[in-house]
Amino acid sequence: MSTDDFFKVAENQFKVALPFVIYRTPYTNTIKGIFQENDLVYNSQHLEESGFVFSPFNSENNTVLLPLEHSEILTLENPEIVSRVTTPNNKKDTFTTEAKTAHINLVSKALEAIKKDTFKKVVLSRKETVSLTETNPIVLFQRLLANYSSAFVYCWYHPKIGLWLGATPETLLNVTGNRFTTMSLAGTQSFTEQPVWKGKETEEQQLVTDFIIDSLQPHVESLSVGNTETLRAGHLLHLRTKISGILKTKLSTIVKALHPTPAVCGLPKEITKQFILNHENYKREFYTGFLGELNIKEDKKRNPNRRNVENNAYHTIKSITRLYVNLRCMQLTDTKAHLYVGGGITKDSNPEHEFQETVTKAETMKKVIF
Numbered sequence: 001m002s003t004d005d006f007f008k009v010a011e012n013q014f015k016v017a018l019p020f021v022i023y024r025t026p027y028t029n030t031i032k033g034i035f036q037e038n039d040l041v042y043n044s045q046h047l048e049e050s051g052f053v054f055s056p057f058n059s060e061n062n063t064v065l066l067p068l069e070h071s072e073i074l075t076l077e078n079p080e081i082v083s084r085v086t087t088p089n090n091k092k093d094t095f096t097t098e099a100k101t102a103h104i105n106l107v108s109k110a111l112e113a114i115k116k117d118t119f120k121k122v123v124l125s126r127k128e129t130v131s132l133t134e135t136n137p138i139v140l141f142q143r144l145l146a147n148y149s150s151a152f153v154y155c156w157y158h159p160k161i162g163l164w165l166g167a168t169p170e171t172l173l174n175v176t177g178n179r180f181t182t183m184s185l186a187g188t189q190s191f192t193e194q195p196v197w198k199g200k201e202t203e204e205q206q207l208v209t210d211f212i213i214d215s216l217q218p219h220v221e222s223l224s225v226g227n228t229e230t231l232r233a234g235h236l237l238h239l240r241t242k243i244s245g246i247l248k249t250k251l252s253t254i255v256k257a258l259h260p261t262p263a264v265c266g267l268p269k270e271i272t273k274q275f276i277l278n279h280e281n282y283k284r285e286f287y288t289g290f291l292g293e294l295n296i297k298e299d300k301k302r303n304p305n306r307r308n309v310e311n312n313a314y315h316t317i318k319s320i321t322r323l324y325v326n327l328r329c330m331q332l333t334d335t336k337a338h339l340y341v342g343g344g345i346t347k348d349s350n351p352e353h354e355f356q357e358t359v360t361k362a363e364t365m366k367k368v369i370f
């Protein structure tokens with residue numbers, strides 16, 4: 001299938017108002033599309049189905065599923081993207097002074113609660129609305145692809161729910177058979193060749209790592225924690241620690257234990273979740289929720305480096321789940337884009353700097369809009 005044909009299918013599905021998702025996993029050059037054949041809203045209760053899930057921040061709300069059994073699946077290998085798109089890349093501040101004041105007040109409120117020991121860390125966010133000149137989501141998706149090779153890039157649409165696009169650097173959970181990998185991601189600075197991380201960022205990221213380890217411990221047979229490294233996400237850098245091991249419980253238990261992690265919610269989890277739901281000035285909806293492939297059967301070849309050449313002929317079918325945290329994302333409504341941005345607040349946070357961090361994060365999406 002040609003690149004043109006693939007995107008024509010997506011544009012047509014959008015035109016006739018049927019649900020779909022098109023996406024590319026980090027560092028790969030394959031775009032997949034799941035095109036639902038009807039406009040029903042399917043939900044996943046226990047993450048046992050096969051398909052693509054789109055789940056909100058508030059886990060009391062439904063997880064939407066595009067089921068494989070009611071969809072057509074298309075795969076596009078080595079698409080010609082970079083030669084097809086131009087990225088406008090004009091920086092532009094679009095926040096209002098009211099929005100700035102509201103965010104600074106919100107961060108100050110959190111700092112008071114941290115001082116009183118109500119919680120240790122909370123992630124606070126806001127929504128910024130901008131007008132689009134390019135309103136075709138498929139074009140915006142291609143611009144995201146061309147710019148963010150290390151991200152999970154997607155465009156998700158359901159006529160009864162809405163249209164979301166994003167390029168997220170954060171994996172919630174990857175599972176192949178019973179092997180899993182996840183990551184602790186936190187701390188932000190603008191890209192530089194030789195980054196230096198301050199105590200605020202390393203401590204904030206360590207809180208996330210410790211939470212993930214503690215939450216997974218009862219559900220795993222083995223667990224290993226990698227070194228903490230710098231991850232580039234477009235013009236930003238974050239601290240990341242990879243965590244992997246073998247699961248001994250079902251997927252829904254693990255996802256429930258992890259989501260929402262303190263990378264997007266806070267510590268302790270329930271108290272900060274309530275603080276967010278009560279005090280943020282808007283509804284997060286699917287921002288900081290999770291999304292991705294659920295229980296997809298893939299044909300895994302044996303490791304070609306193995307000595308026993310005869311065995312190389314064997315394939316095994318494995319069930320694969322790849323879930324990402326919905327960050328650096330936007331929701332499109334007609335000619336507007338709603339950008340969602342936030343950051344972690346700890347005792348050392350400065351409200352003005354925290355606001356600036358959300359402005360910098362919004363540039364990830366603005367790069368493909370203006």
Ligand SMILES: C=C(O[C@@H]1C=C(C(=O)O)C=C[C@H]1O)C(=O)O
Pocket residue numbers: 123125170185186187188238263264327328340341342343344345361
């Ligand atoms: C909340 C966001 O990002 C999260 C918060 C970070 C931070 O506080 O430094 C860094 C990466 C993400 O875990 C966002 O991008 O909106």
